[in-house]
Amino acid sequence: MxxxxxxxxxxxxxxxxxxxxxxxxxxxxxxxAGTLLSPFQIAYQTYGTLNDAxxxxxxxxxxxxxxxHVANTNPVTGKPGWWEVLIGPGKIIDTNRFFxxxxxxxxxxxxxxxxxxxNPATGKPYGxxxxxxxxxxxxxxxxxxIDHFGIEQLFCVLGGxxxxxxxxxxxxxxxxxxxxxxxxxxxxxxxxxxIAFHEVGRQAVMADPDWHGGKYFEHGKRPEKGLAVARMxxxxxxxxxxxxxxxxxxxxxxxxxxxxxxxADFQIESxxxxxxxxxxDRFDANSYLYMTRSMDYFDLxxxxxxxxxxxxxxxxxxxxxxxxxxxxxxxxxxxxxxxHALNAAGASxxxxxxxxxxxxxxxxxxxxxxxxxxNGFIGSAARARxxxx
Amino acid sequence: MSVNGNQRVDLEVVxxxxxxxxxxxxxxSGDGSLLELLQDTKQVDGRGLELSQxxxxxxxxxxxxxxxxxxxxxxxxxxxxxxxxxxxxxxxxATRNPKLVLDELLRIGNRAIVSFPNFGHWRVRLSLFVxxxxxxxxxxxxxxxxxxxxxxxxxxxxxxxxxxLGATVEKATxxxxxxxxxxxxxxxxxxxxxxxxAVFLLKR
Numbered sequence: 129m130x131x132x133x134x135x136x137x138x139x140x141x142x143x144x145x146x147x148x149x150x151x152x153x154x155x156x157x158x159x160x161a162g163t164l165l166s167p168f169q170i171a172y173q174t175y176g177t178l179n180d181a182x183x184x185x186x187x188x189x190x191x192x193x194x195x196x197h198v199a200n201t202n203p204v205t206g207k208p209g210w211w212e213v214l215i216g217p218g219k220i221i222d223t224n225r226f227f228x229x230x231x232x233x234x235x236x237x238x239x240x241x242x243x244x245x246x247n248p249a250t251g252k253p254y255g256x257x258x259x260x261x262x263x264x265x266x267x268x269x270x271x272x273x274i275d276h277f278g279i280e281q282l283f284c285v286l287g288g289x290x291x292x293x294x295x296x297x298x299x300x301x302x303x304x305x306x307x308x309x310x311x312x313x314x315x316x317x318x319x320x321x322x323i324a325f326h327e328v329g330r331q332a333v334m335a336d337p338d339w340h341g342g343k344y345f346e347h348g349k350r351p352e353k354g355l356a357v358a359r360m361x362x363x364x365x366x367x368x369x370x371x372x373x374x375x376x377x378x379x380x381x382x383x384x385x386x387x388x389x390x391x392a393d394f395q396i397e398s399x400x401x402x403x404x405x406x407x408x409d410r411f412d413a414n415s416y417l418y419m420t421r422s423m424d425y426f427d428l429x430x431x432x433x434x435x436x437x438x439x440x441x442x443x444x445x446x447x448x449x450x451x452x453x454x455x456x457x458x459x460x461x462x463x464x465x466x467x468h469a470l471n472a473a474g475a476s477x478x479x480x481x482x483x484x485x486x487x488x489x490x491x492x493x494x495x496x497x498x499x500x501x502x503n504g505f506i507g508s509a510a511r512a513r514x515x516x517x
Numbered sequence: 518m519s520v521n522g523n524q525r526v527d528l529e530v531v532x533x534x535x536x537x538x539x540x541x542x543x544x545x546s547g548d549g550s551l552l553e554l555l556q557d558t559k560q561v562d563g564r565g566l567e568l569s570q571x572x573x574x575x576x577x578x579x580x581x582x583x584x585x586x587x588x589x590x591x592x593x594x595x596x597x598x599x600x601x602x603x604x605x606x607x608x609x610x611a612t613r614n615p616k617l618v619l620d621e622l623l624r625i626g627n628r629a630i631v632s633f634p635n636f637g638h639w640r641v642r643l644s645l646f647v648x649x650x651x652x653x654x655x656x657x658x659x660x661x662x663x664x665x666x667x668x669x670x671x672x673x674x675x676x677x678x679x680x681x682l683g684a685t686v687e688k689a690t691x692x693x694x695x696x697x698x699x700x701x702x703x704x705x706x707x708x709x710x711x712x713x714x715a716v717f718l719l720k721r
Contacts, residue, residue, distance in 0.1 A: 448577065467584050468594040476562070478577045479584035481570055500578040508580025 171239025
């Protein structure tokens with residue numbers, strides 16, 4: 129983003145180009161880390177209209193590096209919203225019918241309080257002075273946003289990956305406030321392999337000399353190289369070997385022979401470099417550290433005495449889980465164990481595994497079977513909720 | 518799993534055994550025909566377990582609550598008496614361990630409803646007796662080498678298994694080739710000979 133580069137600060141962090149809800153000292157956010165965050169703010173977007181009964185609200189939870197711009201042009205990148213293929217007037221999640229809310233999570237860098245936000249105590253960006261944020265903290269903040277809209281029960285909470293973790297946390301922490309839940313390509317905990325990949329990313333950020341112990345804004349710098357490497361490593365985990373092979377193979381980039389050097393000879397190298405570079409234009413490095421940490425700490429079973437079923441005891445929420453065959457970040461088994469726990473809790477649950485070779489990122493793409501499942505689930509939940517189209 | 522080739526005449530018989538607003542688990546829900554029938558006519562709170570992913574995705578797209586799973590492996594994850602009725606419709610013969618599956622059905626449901634093709638039907642007996650070949654009928658349309666059905670039983674075999682598992686037969690219906698119920702007054706041997714399909718309501 130031009131603003132990020134030029135000013136070396138993140139204007140979107142304090143003054144986002146989306147609506148923002150500010151909570152003063154009277155309404156602090158209680159954090160799992162044991163401290164209170166105050167004051168704090170949540171940036172969000174809404175689409176459609178809340179009906180009189182306030183029963184048609186859908187909360188969309190974004191993934192690790194997503195934001196609140198789910199169905200509008202992103203002000204930072206100028207690209208379409210990250211789920212615009214799914215959400216909008218006349219689309220699967222029809223904003224003529226539903227009131228869609230998407231917030232930037234706490235710890236993010238697009239307007240909700242995060243490490244790039246100004247710390248009111250110092251007048252400088254928080255950096256690492258911000259306490260660690262957990263998935264539950266994010267959900268607690270979202271819940272305050274939902275209160276602000278006067279919505280007692282969300283019709284549906286949905287999201288993929290880290291967003292899916294938030295969906296599970298919502299259904300577990302506030303079961304009476306979630307009529308239906310749609311966690312996609314996610315897990316009830318982060319596996320050690322997932323934590324390992326995140327650690328590689330964090331170490332890459334922190335090894336960048338421009339990181340300055342997290343106080344890079346004060347030095348007029350940004351650890352762009354480290355963050356780009358982190359993104360490159362992570363990006364590989366979002367794809368699948370089959371998809372990579374089909375798309376790139378060992379094809380050479382703009383040349384017909386090897387250079388016998390370390391240029392981006394292969395298309396895949398050039399592709400990853402591009403992914404890394406465009407990412408640093410839109411994302412804050414410290415925020416990446418906080419977001420990855422929040423996923424690493426997530427373990428819903430551990431929060432309930434080691435029994436995942438207890439996280440959903442007595443739930444009346446209708447669930448639909450979706451996984452993808454080629455997702456090695458959150459393989460189908462992760463979804464299946466949640467399904468087993470929901471069965472043990474006697475919950476209403478559907479589970480769809482979608483055959484695709486597009487890997488973890490399939491949830492962001494135009495996957496007809498995914499859309500059919502979401503459409504069927506939302507449609508039947510809407511009938512059960514008495515929502516007429 | 519939809520193991521049967523022709524019209525599912527047993528579905529209505531099964532549906533008639535289930536009172537409105539019951540909690541029902543349909544094991545082997547196939548394309549969701551039974552669940553949809555129950556949802557539309559009996560307003561049941563229905564769930565399904567289906568082996569084929571294609572069937573599951575179709576069910577979910579139709580708005581039914583169905584998960585992908587294997588009756589042989591996944592029934593253990595359901596709580597005791599979690600449902601009023603557990604239905605195993607035309608699926609028993611395709612399970613690896615019918616005894617274990619039936620035992621699980623009786624644990625999970627207050628009642629279990631099991632329907633299956635009767636291997637004691639006269640056509641089956643005749644085919645084996647006269648032609649010396651495994652039967653291929655309208656009800657059992659597969660050749661022996663590509664059938665999903667691995668554990669056929671006769672009505673009499675099934676009744677014996679129920680006894681072994683301590684299950685009480687509350688109701689039993691045999692359907693003839695035309696899908697008509699065979700009179701209750703008929704003796705077991707008659708059912709076993711002329712029943713093409715059987716539907717049992719069990720409790721333990």
